[in-house]
Amino acid sequence: MNAEDARPGGPRPEPGGPAVHPPALDAHLRIDRGAFRLDLPLTAAPGEVVALLGPNGAGKSTALRALAGLLPLGAGHLRLDGTTLEDPAAGLHTPAEDRPVGVVFQDYLLFPHLTALDNVAFGLRCRGLRRAAARAEALPWLDRMGLADHAGSRPGSLSGGQAQRVALARALAVKPRLLLLDEPLAALDARTRLEVRAGLRRHLAAFDAVAVLVTHDPLDAMVLADRLVVIEDGHVVQAGLPADIARHPRTDYIARLVGLNLYRGIADGHRVTLPDGLTLTTTEDLTGPAFVAFPPSAVTLYRERPAASARNLFPLTVAGLDLHGDQVRVDLTGPLPLAADLTPAAATDLDLTPGTPVWATVKATQTHAYPA
Template sequence: MAALDARLQVERAAFRLDLSLTAAPGEVVALLGPNGAGKSTALRALAGLLPLTAGHLSLDGTLLEDPASGLHTPAEERPVGVVFQDYLLFPHLSALDNVAFGLRCRGLRRTAARTEARPWLERMGLADHALARPGSLSGGQAQRVALARALAVRPRLLLLDEPLAALDARTRLDVRSQLRRHLAEFEAVAVLVTHDPLDAMVLADRLVVIEDGRQVQAGTPADIARHPRTDYIARLVGLNLYRGTADGHTVTLPDGTALSTADELTGPAFVSFPPAAVTLHRGRPDSSARNAWPLTVAGLDLHGDQVRVDLTGPLPLAADLTPAAAAELDLAPGTEVWAAVKAAQTHAYPA
């Protein structure tokens, strides 16, 4: 039986969320989507901070919310822990008392709450910072205090709202690794809200991609990365993506452009390939590539140690080149080039 079983329907002035969400005990689910997709609305609804307009929310077989019957369990009465984006630590309390705060809200006296909170700080590697106040902690340390506070009340549902967004790049690497370890030890359900694909891919067992208040794709990180089904997901995982109709090893797009693929299909299909699979030439290529199009450079940008070239024309696409290759081709906005992709480097799958 699913530990979390929810149909989150929320009507707001100019927005409607309609999302079904289930999770097994010990599962980490990431809600991934662009700004305004409904991720934070879903998290607030799960926490009880935003009432459902319709649907239901059940946790470990206990119904927490059912608008049809008027049931709405208040946020403070739900077995839910939340780690907010900016952590919301109390600046006047020590790290230990911040962790103990939720326990005191559950009725424990100060001494007992501190006694129970201390092992959580030790688990986070912060035993030496028990008396420190948030202002003297690093971003990574503050994040771990917030996580310890959320876990100390032994929630059955842990909600993490962009938990790494406030960290610098170097700290983020370390804290992401630590967070993954802590989530692996968590026995209940964790729901992570993020717009960062790397956070989602590393931390989650399953991704639920939301656009415009609805699920557009769900699956394991590997499946999502290999089979994107929307332009947003394709951009996240770094692929060029097209939809058309397959007939054998050819997929024809709505405008008539044909792509040769290594995969054999019939019917509606997607075709994807990475920017690194694209080669650029100043003239028509004399190569074995069966896919070649005359395109125009629309822009260039550094993408890691590569140059990402955005191209427009019959088949708008992105190509990744080494800086040396980009310089040799003398690329600039407006430059006309030929782009080629070998069929063996494309991937076609049913739409």
């Protein structure tokens, strides 16, 4: 992932800061479910796409259901365009059907007995339009999705990408002020996903209200969202622009997500001392708590200790190997557990197998240090 993947357009708040004021979405979602607690402040400006990113069980789906009105808040508030939709302290809870919210579910949940046109018209019918009027409003939405020729088709005859676009048209047809997308590309194969992601990106760029995307896929988040909010165990651990989060991860989960080795220690000039006493040399000059990150491609492996006086040199052991795109990802254990990426030819030349002892070097110029 890189900055070029980030979605163009839309408001660009400062990394980790609040959305442009006044926010169209102003929420603090607090829910207790058994031992799990969601405590999530969330704001967004008109036209902004915010991605909730996190591991399974982090609270993403709980947050989405709360925004939709399917799960009541225990505390906090939810305001949309200045209107309070939920305030437990005041005894206010607006039912889901009365909220100006559109939802695209992970499995789309199209009605199998209805045509594509009638699926899109369904929400309009629920808002009180007669059948003919609802169909008349629904047809242009299908046309925008490139599906006018499939208006009479039922979901069972549509491809995954076509079904996703019908679900999006159904959500947008009611002119929501908040669009919720729950893993909208998860049900698609890799080839279809690429095409549909590009289409969804265009539609979101033209959407003038707030969109909240829930995903565990970093590429979907990077391409589709203006801002990322990463949650773990029900709490925000990092928020900001996609490129900034990719460059400055603050938890192991985020580092793995963006493909970086990440360590935290105490900086004193160009050296960062880790909790176990190991030191990493960097080009940045810092003082105090700091992170050090570097990509697996920055690691060079040797079977024998290299003669070069590398500053960052560690004896490690191969724990496992896996194909990672067109590279071999080598997991290493020892004083500095890390991941290294090699070409298949290099991995063959080194004759690596689990248990093989190696020496790993990382140039200071290929590390990146920043305040913790």
